[in-house]
Amino acid sequence: MNTGTDGSGEGTAADPGLAHLMGRLALVEERVRRAVDARRAGDPEPDDPFRGIYLSDDAVRRLLDEPATVPGPDPVDAVRAAELAARAARARAEGAPLRLDGLEQDFGLLPLDTELLLVALAPDLDRRYEQLYGYLNDDVTRRRPTAGLALALCGTPAASAGARARLSAAAPLVARGLLVVEEPERPLLSRALRVPDRVTAHLLGDDSPDPALIDLLVPLTSGILPTGLADRVAVALRRGVGPVYLREPAGGSARSVAADALAAAGRRALGLDLGRLVRRADPAEAVATAGREAGLRGAGLVAAPVEALAERPELLRTLAALPVPVVLAGKASWDPAWADRAPLLADVERIGADERSALWRAALARTAPRQPEGAEAPAAVRHDAAAAFHLTPEQVERAARTARQQALLSGGPLTDAHLLYGARAQNTSGLERLARRIEPGVGWDDLVLPPPVLGQLRELAARARHRDRVLGDWNMRPGGGRGRGVMALFAGDSGTGKTMSAEVIAGALGLDLYTVDLATVVDKYVGETEKNLERIFTEAAGVNAVLLFDEADAVFGKRSEVKDAHDRYANVESAYLLQRMESFDGLAVLATNLRANLDEAFTRRLDLVVDFPLPEAAQREALWDRCLGRAVPRGDDLDLAFCGRSFELAGGDIRSAAVTAAYLAVEAGRPVGMAELVAAVAREYRKLGRLCLPSEFGPYLELTR
Incomplete structure (x- = not known):
């Protein structure tokens, strides 16, 4: 038999494990040679080209007359086996890994198991065995050893119950996938034995996964x-x-x-x-x-x-x-x-703030590109930039790689923005089927709100950013199964900036904003509303995002006295929400125009309640200026101070009027002037059901017509 990996005998000396395997297979070859010689000695037609296709009278007579024999042990084999065992012992003493030995120990194989495995392995390492096994099987089409042939080559009687059990489905060889016994419809002794390719590759030193x-x-x-x-x-x-x-x-x-x-x-x-x-x-x-x-x-x-x-x-x-x-x-x-x-x-305890920072540092260090000698070290990013993200260590590793790729794409150094992008990329897409995702495009400078309101919003962002430190490391979380979520209520008239504020907070934390569509949540059938909300909360638990419940009073309303079945089931929905909110670990914002309609039990569970007032004159002027932007051409007659002072509109209405004025100006082919602005305001007044009064429009009243 060829003892080298390439058939030349070379290549095994440097690998004791491979040399040991080839030495064991050489012993199998000797047994195969003796079996072939014994078959040829008693075969009347050893060179018959049609062997296995038919049975001649002489072949049948020989089958009946010759008793089934098992080759006995050969003294030469015993000497060679002892020499091989001595070399293996020396290799083990020197710390050399012998994979065949490791297989025996890790899989609990008996000596007979190993011999059967080697007999089945031989055709995968030397193609001569296909022809030799075909001859010994008396069928040239069957080129793998059968169970009967393998037992005979191992010197074991085919009628031995213990030996046959080593090939059963519960035996280590078969149960653990080291050996496949094929053709279950045949008698056991006629079933072919095959070693899976992955096992062969392992024995040859290949650690590539299956x-x-x-x-x-x-x-x-x-x-x-x-x-x-x-x-x-x-x-x-x-x-x-x-x-x-x-x-x-x-x-x-x-x-x-x-x-x-x-x-x-x-x-x-x-x-x-x-x-x-x-x-x-x-x-x-x-x-x-x-x-x-x-x-x-x-x-x-x-x-x-x-x-x-x-x-x-x-x-x-x-x-x-x-x-x-x-x-x-x-x-x-x-x-x-x-x-x-x-x-x-x-x-497993939660990952603390310091541990999460250590994860980011290690991940960024592992994914950092190799710098040429003498190159200036890149500027370090803030590891707390992604502090609001609850990621597993594996997700942090992937996020760091994604951030590095984004930095490479942009052609510049790694920044906090790349880090946040990589962290957001780890979000699953399940929540997008239940809520609308908004990628934040506004910042703190885009908000025009009174200073107290801005202060509360910044406090909300700080709570979300540092909740692991306060609630986890400092153990400030109360009992009762409460989560580490942050809950806030945004209350105010329509258009006062509630949704935009939620978007700003999400942007400040580097998170996406998911707006829950209540039309997909509320269901007329009993129990379906709770199921829909549970799906949302479950998906949100695996997503680092801000969850916005707009028009929250529709599902977070007050519980009422039970007068009929409808009241009872409505109260069940509210009770479920109370419990589910307490165990939520994310950042949720409830927005409502009707704060008085919310149940007091919800309010008690909120971290912050932010009231959004209607803007005053100075704020309205700033809103007009902000909504028109810098790219819109402005006419010389534009008087934003008058607009802010005279038109009592919410921010959303001002935004709508500014867009309408821009369309009117484009159609007229001129910059936005008071004519377009006043006409747009008049349209907003009609939408709101308000009259265009001279006291408000003053000298521009004619422009409304």
């Missing part, structure tokens, strides 16, 4: 966060306790804790995405393949999120029963029906 798992394996972040819980879990893993279930909050670090625990237990970590797994056509087969991959690498599996398999508990049971360390992670409480063995349960 192609069937490429889309299921996810990278893990480790070695950054405190390892207190990880060390305790590692102790349990070393003692064989398992599976382990780590429950985490939104933006938690369960996968990183699991990776640290496996590393402390002396194992690698393979991340398995259960959300992708459940969408596979063959999820059970993928679970078995993942277990084999972990065994080949001496690794443990980190599988998340378990909620993805809540409707497929049989997959969770299979996953938890794998004979490799398995650490499951998710946000849901563990259901005992998910596994036959009770798992080790542990809760």
Whole structure:
């Protein structure tokens, strides 16, 4: 047999593990040679080209007359095996990895299992064995060893129950995917044996993951966060306790804790995405393949999120029963029906402000491009720029890479804007099916509000930015199952700037704004409104954004005295909302024109209540100037001071009038002047049901006609 990887004998000396494998296969070759010689000696027509297609009378007579024999051990083989074992012992003493030995230990193989595996492996490493096995099978079309031939080459009687059991579905070789017994419709001794390509590649020194798992394996972040819980879990893993279930909050670090625990237990970590797994056509087969991959690498599996398999508990049971360390992670409480063995349960603490900053620093350092010698170091970005984002360590890693790519695209250094873009890119798209996403395009300078109102808005932004520090690190969160969310009420007449203020806050935090469409929430059927709201809150928990409930009094209204079934179910909706708001971890803004209609119980749960007054004359003048902008050409007769002083309009109405005036000016082919502005105001008055009075329009009254 060829003992080198290229058939020349070269290439194995530098790799003790490969040399050991080839030495073991050389012993198989000797047994095959003796079996071929024995067959030729008793074969009346050894050169028959039609062998296996028909049976001659002589062949039938030989089958009946010759007893079934098993080749006995050869003394020369024993000597060679002893020499090979001595070389392997020296290699192990020198610390050289012998993959075949590792396979025996990690998969619990018996010596007979290893011999059967080597017999089945031979055709994948030397194509001569296809023809030799075809001859020994008495069928040139069957070029892999059958179970009967493999047992005979291993010197084991075909009638041995113990030997046959090593090829059963429950035996380590088959159950763990090291050997495939094909053609189940045939008798056992006639079934072909095959070694999967991934096992062959592993034995040859290739650590590339199984192609069937490429889309299921996810990278893990480790070695950054405190390892207190990880060390305790590692102790349990070393003692064989398992599976382990780590429950985490939104933006938690369960996968990183699991990776640290496996590393402390002396194992690698393979991340398995259960959300992708459940969408596979063959999820059970993928679970078995993942277990084999972990065994080949001496690794443990980190599988998340378990909620993805809540409707497929049989997959969770299979996953938890794998004979490799398995650490499951998710946000849901563990259901005992998910596994036959009770798992080790542990809760993962939230990532604190300092830990999140450390994650960003490490991720940015790992993704930083290599600087040429003598180049000036790039300016550092503020790691607290993304402090409002609740991201897992893996999401932080992806966000840092996205930020680097955006910086490369812009052709400049990495900035806070790139960092925020990368963080926003980690948001899932599920909430967009339930709410309208608005990418903020305005800032603090675009708000024209009284100073007290602006102060409250800045306080709201500060609460969202520093809630991890105050509620988490400083433990200022009350009990009762309350979350770490920030809730605010924006109350005021239509057009006073409530929605725009929510957009400004979202922009200041680097977040997107999601406006909930209440038409898709309120449902006339009992219980459907709560289901719709639950879907929104659930999706919002996985999205770093500002959630705006416009016209909030429609769903957050006062509870009333129960006089009929309608009142009772309406009160149930309100009670559900009260409880759900307390457990919400995000930033939510309720906007209403009718503050008096909101239930007092909602108001008590709010962090801030911001009243938006109608603008005064000076503010209206500033609004006119801001709404017209700098790109709109202005006529010499434009008198914005008069407009601000005379027309008592809200900011939204002023914006609408400014747009109308711009259209009128474009149509007339001249700059925006008082004629266009007054005509636009008159249109707004008619929309609002107001009269154009001389006391308001003064000398411009004629322009309204």
